[in-house]
Amino acid sequence: MSGRVLVGVKRVIDYAVKIRVKPDNSSVVTDGVKHSMNPFCEIAVEEAVKLKEKKLIKEVVAVSCGPQQAQETIRTALAMGADRGIHVEVSGKDYETLGPLQVSKIMAALAKKEDALLVILGKQAIDDDCNQTGQMTAALLDWPQGTFASELGLDGDKIKVVREIDGGLETIKISTPAVITADLRLNTPRYATLPNIMKAKKKKIAKVQPAELGVDLTSRLEVLRVDEPPQRLAGVKVETVDDLVGKLKDSGKV
Amino acid sequence: MNRALNKTSLKQLTGLIQRFQSTLVVAEHNNEKLTPITLNAITAASKLGGEVSCLVAGTDCAKVVEQISKVQGVKKVLVAQHDSYKGFLPEEMTPLILATQKQFSYTHICAGASAFGKNLLPRVAAKLDVAPISDIIEIKSPDTFVRTIYAGNALSTVKCNEPIKIFTVRGTSFEPAEVEGGSASTEDVAASAPSGVSEWLEQSLTKSDRPELTSAKVVVSGGRGLKSGDNFKLLYDLADKLNAAVGASRAAVDAGYVPNDMQVGQTGKIVAPELYIAVGISGAIQHLAGMKDSKTIVAINKDPEAPIFQVADYGLVADLFKAVPEMTEALSK
Numbered sequence A: 001m002s003g004r005v006l007v008g009v010k011r012v013i014d015y016a017v018k019i020r021v022k023p024d025n026s027s028v029v030t031d032g033v034k035h036s037m038n039p040f041c042e043i044a045v046e047e048a049v050k051l052k053e054k055k056l057i058k059e060v061v062a063v064s065c066g067p068q069q070a071q072e073t074i075r076t077a078l079a080m081g082a083d084r085g086i087h088v089e090v091s092g093k094d095y096e097t098l099g100p101l102q103v104s105k106i107m108a109a110l111a112k113k114e115d116a117l118l119v120i121l122g123k124q125a126i127d128d129d130c131n132q133t134g135q136m137t138a139a140l141l142d143w144p145q146g147t148f149a150s151e152l153g154l155d156g157d158k159i160k161v162v163r164e165i166d167g168g169l170e171t172i173k174i175s176t177p178a179v180i181t182a183d184l185r186l187n188t189p190r191y192a193t194l195p196n197i198m199k200a201k202k203k204k205i206a207k208v209q210p211a212e213l214g215v216d217l218t219s220r221l222e223v224l225r226v227d228e229p230p231q232r233l234a235g236v237k238v239e240t241v242d243d244l245v246g247k248l249k250d251s252g253k254v
Numbered sequence B: 001m002n003r004a005l006n007k008t009s010l011k012q013l014t015g016l017i018q019r020f021q022s023t024l025v026v027a028e029h030n031n032e033k034l035t036p037i038t039l040n041a042i043t044a045a046s047k048l049g050g051e052v053s054c055l056v057a058g059t060d061c062a063k064v065v066e067q068i069s070k071v072q073g074v075k076k077v078l079v080a081q082h083d084s085y086k087g088f089l090p091e092e093m094t095p096l097i098l099a100t101q102k103q104f105s106y107t108h109i110c111a112g113a114s115a116f117g118k119n120l121l122p123r124v125a126a127k128l129d130v131a132p133i134s135d136i137i138e139i140k141s142p143d144t145f146v147r148t149i150y151a152g153n154a155l156s157t158v159k160c161n162e163p164i165k166i167f168t169v170r171g172t173s174f175e176p177a178e179v180e181g182g183s184a185s186t187e188d189v190a191a192s193a194p195s196g197v198s199e200w201l202e203q204s205l206t207k208s209d210r211p212e213l214t215s216a217k218v219v220v221s222g223g224r225g226l227k228s229g230d231n232f233k234l235l236y237d238l239a240d241k242l243n244a245a246v247g248a249s250r251a252a253v254d255a256g257y258v259p260n261d262m263q264v265g266q267t268g269k270i271v272a273p274e275l276y277i278a279v280g281i282s283g284a285i286q287h288l289a290g291m292k293d294s295k296t297i298v299a300i301n302k303d304p305e306a307p308i309f310q311v312a313d314y315g316l317v318a319d320l321f322k323a324v325p326e327m328t329e330a331l332s333k
């Protein structure tokens, strides 16, 4: 057993929350709103911990970029079985404009510094819906990428990855070191048990500044405004199937 | 031709050209046929106002090049045929796109926001040190784009100040370009040296005679309410009557009723058909993200409180096991 896995974990508004756009159209309301770990990141953590349990790798390091609260997300990863955490401190204006390009530069720098064998990320964050960070991290490292993974097989210095693609599934074989992004079907993340949450409190979280990693956080993307999507007009309830089919026929839909 | 120009006029000419937009669309195909979303991406590219070129890379490009040369709006087709493009691996495609970019200095590079485009373009962007923009639904100007965030619950207008704009295009937000009437020139580009760090092994594609989900006019989707894979037959029968594609919720995919490629939603496929019929689907935020731009939405659900009724134009509160066969029957008349 050798090698280290770096897992990226992002703190986002909980998936069940109905978000609200700020009245000044600058962004969405985040204050006082329930946050949790991005569901795809949970799947990434679970996969890393499973690789460790199978003794295919020796250490799982959870990384999150953001303000102080990012540490809660790292704690969750530690309670799920990650060995230690790295909190890359980004706050204020830098955090507002923090995007996949900046995060991938941080992940790539850490992957080198920590001599990682694998970087596992979620395929997308459910807030920005970008689906970019894994691919960009792989590019910056010049490592192969196994995106939208639904099955992983680590075998020596190669990984077989089954990927979810538009028409079904495809299997690729990539050499390590590599970047993997997790799709929904990769696994079912475990719940952190109370004893494990207690244990996680003793695990170490190192604090790092982006500048120490040589990463410049300048962003050349500017969000001009955020709007509510157009609302649909209220519909009608129909009583019977015949009524439904009749209405669809009348409106030329069938 | 260059020989005829002296140095100053060449400089003036370059300056002139640089002020114009030029866009490279990375074509998606399977060595036989162009994938329809490429046509939507070409329309988006045409909206930028400049010249549109398409890059076709693959192991066997002739048929696709022939198709794409006739697409309206395409000025030039660049062709890179080589065995290393088997499986369209991003590790092999990226160096090719970078070399093409070096040669032609595009202002924009785009592709459809399909699994192919999402896999490839961020890798290209990182290599060029620019921040890409995913899944755009509107182009306001050559540097300003609209995209959805938070599962389609907010629209973000983004100004991109990068020297090269790299983006993927939501297929359902742009009409497909006309497949006849164009007459693009073709030009071979040198294949990049194989990197060999990744290898494509196999594919298992879901076979179906029904229309393709993302471009179908009518979609019938099933959720957990179907209770088993066998029961999906009810939806296939209904779909056959409507010449519809069949979709599913995540719950139906996770339960193994249907394959993953049928999932509609924030993390599955985005569809916007004329008619979307949701059967036994509650209408979670993540599902609505993939279908709420459908022209007409029908919901069949036994729970009158199901959130899907809030977006449905026609809602029927009923047991699907009774209502769906009835509907198939009524449509046979």
Ligand SMILES: Cc1cc2nc3c(=O)[nH]c(=O)nc-3n(C[C@H](O)[C@H](O)[C@H](O)COP(=O)(O)OP(=O)(O)OC[C@H]3O[C@@H](n4cnc5c(N)ncnc54)[C@H](O)[C@@H]3O)c2cc1C
Pocket (backbone or CB within 6 Å): A015, A039, A040, A126, B222, B223, B224, B225, B226, B248, B249, B250, B251, B252, B263, B264, B265, B266, B267, B268, B269, B279, B280, B281, B282, B283, B284, B285, B286, B287, B290, B300, B301, B302, B303, B306, B318, B319, B320, B321
């Ligand atoms: C990160 C993340 C990403 C996700 N991505 C997606 C996505 O892309 N797409 C997606 O769909 N979901 C996605 N989900 C899941 C989503 O949150 C819901 O869990 C899912 O959509 C629920 O599927 P469902 O409506 O089929 O099941 P349920 O919510 O269980 O609804 C089943 C419905 O069937 C009805 N029903 C049951 N029996 C009958 C009957 N006999 N007759 C009529 N009606 C009946 C019930 O009343 C109920 O409304 C995602 C979740 C997360 C966390």
